[in-house]
Amino acid sequence: MLFARGRSHRANLLLGLSLISLIFIVLDSSSRLLQPVRSVIDVLMAPIILLAQSPYMAADGIGRAIVSRTAMLNQIDQLTQRNLKLSQLTQQMEALRTENNQMRTLLGSKPRTTDPVLIAEIVGVTPISTVHQVVIDKGAADGVKIGHAVLDSEGLFGQVLEVSQFSARVLMITDARHGLPVEAVRNGLRGIANGTGQIDRLQINSLPLTADIRAGDKIVASGLGRVFPYGYPVGEVQSVRPGPSYNFTLVDVRPSAQLDRARHILVILKDVGEEQP
Amino acid sequence: MRPWSDGVAVALTLLASLVLHTAHLPASAPEWMGWLRPHWVLLAILFWALAAPRLLSLPLVWLFGFTVDVLNSDPLGLNGAIFALATFVITRFRHQLRTYSPLLQAAAAAVLFFAAELVGQLVRNVTMDQPYSPTLWAPTLTSTLIWLFSNLLIRRKQNQHLAP
Numbered sequence: 001m002l003f004a005r006g007r008s009h010r011a012n013l014l015l016g017l018s019l020i021s022l023i024f025i026v027l028d029s030s031s032r033l034l035q036p037v038r039s040v041i042d043v044l045m046a047p048i049i050l051l052a053q054s055p056y057m058a059a060d061g062i063g064r065a066i067v068s069r070t071a072m073l074n075q076i077d078q079l080t081q082r083n084l085k086l087s088q089l090t091q092q093m094e095a096l097r098t099e100n101n102q103m104r105t106l107l108g109s110k111p112r113t114t115d116p117v118l119i120a121e122i123v124g125v126t127p128i129s130t131v132h133q134v135v136i137d138k139g140a141a142d143g144v145k146i147g148h149a150v151l152d153s154e155g156l157f158g159q160v161l162e163v164s165q166f167s168a169r170v171l172m173i174t175d176a177r178h179g180l181p182v183e184a185v186r187n188g189l190r191g192i193a194n195g196t197g198q199i200d201r202l203q204i205n206s207l208p209l210t211a212d213i214r215a216g217d218k219i220v221a222s223g224l225g226r227v228f229p230y231g232y233p234v235g236e237v238q239s240v241r242p243g244p245s246y247n248f249t250l251v252d253v254r255p256s257a258q259l260d261r262a263r264h265i266l267v268i269l270k271d272v273g274e275e276q277p
Numbered sequence: 278m279r280p281w282s283d284g285v286a287v288a289l290t291l292l293a294s295l296v297l298h299t300a301h302l303p304a305s306a307p308e309w310m311g312w313l314r315p316h317w318v319l320l321a322i323l324f325w326a327l328a329a330p331r332l333l334s335l336p337l338v339w340l341f342g343f344t345v346d347v348l349n350s351d352p353l354g355l356n357g358a359i360f361a362l363a364t365f366v367i368t369r370f371r372h373q374l375r376t377y378s379p380l381l382q383a384a385a386a387a388v389l390f391f392a393a394e395l396v397g398q399l400v401r402n403v404t405m406d407q408p409y410s411p412t413l414w415a416p417t418l419t420s421t422l423i424w425l426f427s428n429l430l431i432r433r434k435q436n437q438h439l440a441p
Contacts, residue, residue, distance in 0.1 A: 010335060016364045017339045017358065024354030029404035034353050041347040048292070048348070052299035074288050125301050128349050129311045130407050159348075169350065197408045199308070261304045 035162070042164040049124040049135055049167075064070035115229055117151075118142060118267045121169070131199045132259070134158075137167040138267065147227055149268045155233040155256035155264050156180070156221055168267075172259055173234070174199055182253075183222040187212055190222050193253055194236060199260050202203050202235060204251040211249055215239055219253050229268060287325050288330050292404060294321035297343060299348055310411040315420040318345055318388055322360050324384060324427065326367040338364045351397070352404050359393045379428040387421040 028034045101111035120142075124135035138144050140163045148160040150170050158172040173180050178195035182204070189211060191204040207213065217237040223230030235253040243250045297317040302310055322341075325333050342357025349356070366389065367374065374382055394416055401407040 010365060010369075013335050014361055017335060017361050021339070021354035021358035021361075025352040025358075025400060025404060028352040030355065037343075037353065041343055045344060045347055048299055048435055051296045052301070055300075056303070105373075124299060126348075126350055127298055127301070127314060128351075128401075129314075130307075130410050131350055131405075133350050152416075158319075158382050177406050209433075 039164040053123050112230055116269045118269055120267055121264055132172040135168050136168050139164050139168050141165050143269050144168045144267055149228045151266045152257045152262040154258055157257045159227055181222045181224040182219045184213055185218040189213055202253040207249045209249050213240055283329055290321045294318045312415045313419045315423050316416055319393055320420055323367055326364045327371055330368040333364055335361050355400050359396055363389050383421050383425045386424045387417055390417040390420045
């Protein structure tokens with residue numbers, strides 16, 4: 001048997017290592033003490049992540065090289081049209097922003113500023129399917145800090161969880177650990193949208209049964225909690241049903257961000273709590 | 278084979294297993310395929326623990342676990358403990374395991390894969406509130422199948438290294 005002749009040197013070693021592991025696990029999950037170790041290993045792992053991503057990069061490169069002239073011209077046409085539409089919207093938004101800020105000043109509130117953003121590319125995803133995290137190619141060297149909000153072209157994507165020198169890890173809004181303060185656009189009803197561990201579903205589970213919310217309602221970030229700026233789209237209500245004990249309503253929200261498809265994302269370079277909601 | 282080239286082979290296999298572990302399916306692949314991801318790194322470690330036990334010391338395997346911890350965003354130390362435990366068990370019983378038929382050997386490996394998955398999910402659930410995956414058995418199944426297929430290779434290697 002394992003310990004029949006007294007513990008061997010290897011068994012003692014295993015016990016020691018397991019004990020250190022246990023201490024590390026407790027330390028790492030309850031504090032940020034081991035963060036520097038993690039950052040160093042993260043930098044060392046960058047080539048591995050790049051290698052794992054290389055088939056997609058190669059496929060991308062080949063796809064770009066052999067795309068036909070007609071397809072490219074079509075794409076340029078589409079982009080030009082989209083650009084025109086967007087610049088018209090931007091002009092409108094500029095006017096509205098000025099007007100809104102004037103009104104906020106009249107009411108005695110601080111005017112809202114535009115958020116500086118940084119475009120980043122997703123270079124890796126966490127190999128465990130219940131953990132919703134991605135690695136991006138911008139890090140502390142580009143000004144990314146822990147807690148920065150992250151968007152894609154359609155809506156809120158997540159927040160920066162760990163930063164190393166040239167890369168950062170982003171916790172997606174659908175991760176089971178994630179909670180996001182939201183409100184409904186139609187009536188300003190507030191709640192917390194929790195991640196479920198499923199890529200296409202968030203859940204608001206603390207609203208009373210009588211809450212005025214229904215399928216189709218648009219949900220945006222409420223700005224409470226001071227991580228996510230106010231007003232960015234989060235998703236659309238899919239279904240509303242009473243919870244198992246009939247005390248609360250369970251609201252399922254479909255995220256508007258393309259969480260499993262996006263390649264490029266925007267990091268909002270604004271520190272936590274810099275602006276009051 | 279000379280020892281230094283064995284060392285290089287171990288290092289290369291471990292690095293390749295890390296790359297395979299990190300690689301992901303294209304976004305168009307159905308979600309259930311993601312549940313089938315084998316334990317590539319544990320497969321590589323168990324392979325070498327059986328084929329050349331002298332090359333894999335427990336502290337080395339334990340330290341190597343840190344890389345997987347960071348790639349997975351697991352609490353530091355979790356994968357090290359799993360790898361060290363699996364290496365210990367395999368090297369402790371390697372003489373018995375080598376006499377087993379390929380099927381019986383795969384069954385023994387399956388127990389280790391399942392235990393590793395279980396411990397990993399348990400710790401992730403306790404420390405990070407991660408939900409249990411509905412398909413706890415799937416990685417065990419795929420890892421065991423790969424183990425079975427690579428068994429021929431191990432057997433050949435074993436004949437070269439009848440380590441004491």
